[in-house]
Amino acid sequence: MCRRLFIRVALSALAASLMLWLASNFFVTVWYAKTPLVANDRQKRGVAETAIEGDTIVVGVPYDSIGDTVRGTAYVFVRSGSSWVQQAKLVPSGNPPGQERFGSEVSISGNTIAVGIPGLKGKVYIFTRQETTWTQQAMLTPPTEPSTDFGRSVAVDGNVMIVGDLGAIHIFERDPITTAWSYRTQLKPKLVPQRSELWESVAIRNNTIAIKSGSKVVVFVRSPNTTHWQQQAILTSPTRGFGWNGEVAMSDTTIVVGAVTEHVGFDITSIGAAHVFERDPQTDKWTHRTRLTPRGVRRGEAINVTRFLSPYGFGSSIAIDGDVIVVGAQTQSSLMPSQESAAYLFQRNRTGRWVQRAKLFVDNVEVSGNAVDSVSVANKDVVLGGGFGAFVLNIDAPSSSKR
Numbered sequence: 001m002c003r004r005l006f007i008r009v010a011l012s013a014l015a016a017s018l019m020l021w022l023a024s025n026f027f028v029t030v031w032y033a034k035t036p037l038v039a040n041d042r043q044k045r046g047v048a049e050t051a052i053e054g055d056t057i058v059v060g061v062p063y064d065s066i067g068d069t070v071r072g073t074a075y076v077f078v079r080s081g082s083s084w085v086q087q088a089k090l091v092p093s094g095n096p097p098g099q100e101r102f103g104s105e106v107s108i109s110g111n112t113i114a115v116g117i118p119g120l121k122g123k124v125y126i127f128t129r130q131e132t133t134w135t136q137q138a139m140l141t142p143p144t145e146p147s148t149d150f151g152r153s154v155a156v157d158g159n160v161m162i163v164g165d166l167g168a169i170h171i172f173e174r175d176p177i178t179t180a181w182s183y184r185t186q187l188k189p190k191l192v193p194q195r196s197e198l199w200e201s202v203a204i205r206n207n208t209i210a211i212k213s214g215s216k217v218v219v220f221v222r223s224p225n226t227t228h229w230q231q232q233a234i235l236t237s238p239t240r241g242f243g244w245n246g247e248v249a250m251s252d253t254t255i256v257v258g259a260v261t262e263h264v265g266f267d268i269t270s271i272g273a274a275h276v277f278e279r280d281p282q283t284d285k286w287t288h289r290t291r292l293t294p295r296g297v298r299r300g301e302a303i304n305v306t307r308f309l310s311p312y313g314f315g316s317s318i319a320i321d322g323d324v325i326v327v328g329a330q331t332q333s334s335l336m337p338s339q340e341s342a343a344y345l346f347q348r349n350r351t352g353r354w355v356q357r358a359k360l361f362v363d364n365v366e367v368s369g370n371a372v373d374s375v376s377v378a379n380k381d382v383v384l385g386g387g388f389g390a391f392v393l394n395i396d397a398p399s400s401s402k403r
Contacts (some may be wrong), residue, residue, distance in 0.1 A: 028296035028356070031345070031398035032363035033384050033391035037077050040086050047385035051108045052378040055079035056087075058113050059383075059390045060103030072102030074115050076134060084392060088134040090115060090127050105154045112137075114156040116163070122150030124163055126181060138181040140172055157204040162211075164199035169211050171229065187211070189218040190231055203250040208232075210255050212248040217257050217277075219286065233286045235277050237262070242275070249318040249325075253279045255286070256325055258315025271297060272314030274327045276354060289354075292327060294344045296359045314344070319377045323348040324395065326360070326382055328372040343372050343384055345395070360384060362391045363399065 037059060049060035055078055062072040074090040090113065092102060102125070105116030111129040116122075124140040140163065142150045153164030159174040161181070169187040174180070189211070201212040209220040209229065217235040222228055236242075237259055246258025255277045262273040274292040279285065294314050317328035325346040343360040362372075362384055374385035380395040 029358045030296075031358040031360050031393060033360060033382065033393035034363040034399055035084065035392040037075070037084055037383075037390040037392065038086075039075055039089070046373075046387040047390045048104055048373055049106045050374045050376045050383045050385040050390055051106050051113075052376045052381060052383050053108045053110065054378065056108060057084065057376075057383055057390075057392070058090075058106045058108050059385060060106040060115065062101040062103040064103070072104070072117070074103045074106055074113070076113070087132060088129075090125075090134060090136075092125055092139070093136045105151060107154050107156045109156045109158055112156055114154045114161060116151035116154040118149055118152040121146040122148060122152070122165075124151045124154055124161070126156075126161070128179075137179065138174075140181060140183075143170065143183050143186070153200055153202045155202045155204045157206065160204060162202050162204050162209060164202045164211065166199075169199055169202065169209070173227070184227060185229065187220055187229055189234070191216075191218075191234075200245070201247045203248050203255075205250045205252060208250065210235075210248050210250050212242065212246070212257060215242050217242070217248055217255065219255070221284075232284065235275075235286060235288075237275055238288050239273075239291070245313075245330075246272075246274075246315045247318045249320045251320045251322060253281060254289075254320060255279075256292075256318050256320050256327075258318050258327065260313055260315045260330075262315075271312045272316070272329065274315045274318060274325070276325070292325065292344075292346055292354060292356075294327070294329065294342075294359070295356050297329075313371070317343075317373065317375045319375045319382075321377045321379070324377055324380070325354065326375045326377045328375040328384070330371045330373055343375050343382075345382065358398065360393060362386075362388055 046063060047059050048062050051058050057077045059075045064073040075086055076088040077084040078087045101119055102117050103115055104118060107114045113127045115125045125136060126138040127134050128137045147165050149166040151163060155162050159176055161172040163170040171184040172181050173184045199211045199213050203210045207222050207224055211218050219233040220229045221232045242257055242259040246260045249256045257275045259275060260272045261270045263270055276289045277286045278289045313330035315327060316330035319326045326343055328343045344356055345358045345360055346354045347357045348354050372384055372386050376383045382393045384391050
């Protein structure tokens with residue numbers, strides 16, 4: 001009798017656990033990005049990077065063609081009612097040779113856009129807007145010899161520009177009166193052991209800089225209205241190294257770091273994760289707050305048969321704005337065209353806990369099998385970019401379903 005009762009209780013508990021697992025992994029809310037960003041020439045283009053601030057979006061298209069030559073461009077879109085229209089097409093002045101992959105990295109701050117070109121002679125181009133007209137303001141180059149990694153990551157905030165490179169982070173500043181850009185300093189993190197790192201992702205917010213290289217994120221700060229940056233913290237994963245190919249994003253007191261190769265539960269392939277750190281405003285100490293993982297990942301999405309047991313890619317692109325975090329999963333398979341690449345939206349609730357609110361897809365039959373290469377978010381507008389182009393979704397008015 002007792003044995004039968006024990007078996008019934010065990011089976012009931014197992015069934016309840018199974019239902020909970022099914023509910024959390026399969027019955028998830030799905031939102032669709034239905035608003036495309038369409039260039040005036042209406043050509044379909046693969047998008048590498050996106051950035052948004054206010055009512056302006058910049059889209060980097062590094063393999064766009066100018067005439068018969070693949071050089072790369074960046075497109076600027078602005079809000080017009082409930083839609084988005086092209087305001088400008090950015091290219092380097094004079095269209096100089098050797099500028100392939102222009103648009104590989106983009107960043108926007110107010111009326112300033114930075115476009116990075118890593119390559120044989122890495123550069124960063126600065127464009128500014130007067131009313132509705134964009135013009136090139138400056139071209140930034142390494143302070144010493146040319147570098148193939150200069151411009152691999154870029155971020156602009158007001159009059160400060162940071163550029164990722166091999167072994168260092170370069171800081172440029174703009175004179176608010178003359179508008180001339182000048183090289184300010186080089187940040188070299190204090191690491192143990194000390195070695196030359198490739199800083200693959202950078203972020204800046206007011207007087208705080210976060211830079212990521214492989215297993216670590218280094219935070220620098222400065223006092224307001226000064227030019228001296230000092231190292232404040234080194235952030236590491238509480239489980240294992242963040243790994244390569246993940247991004248870092250930052251808001252006022254929050255840093256989010258992608259860990260693309262991190263395993264989730266007992267999955268045989270690396271699903272990936274995103275780690276959230278928050279800074280105490282009183283002590284300035286950074287604390288690991290939570291680990292974000294995706295709900296609703298289908299087995300076909302997680303395993304890419306073109307690269308056996310390759311990562312799902314959760315954390316390959318990250319954006320944060322206030323209480324909203326968007327994490328992209330950069331995976332695709334030419335042998336599995338139905339495989340869906342997605343992004344995930346998390347929101348901080350009233351108790352301070354981050355919860356997944358929706359899984360994001362692009363609503364377009366032609367995008368199947370394409371990866372989400374870039375995500376950005378501002379004022380409840382989410383931009384998804386990839387081989388399918390770029391699409392916008394508004395959090396307050398999503399097109400949703402249950403899957």
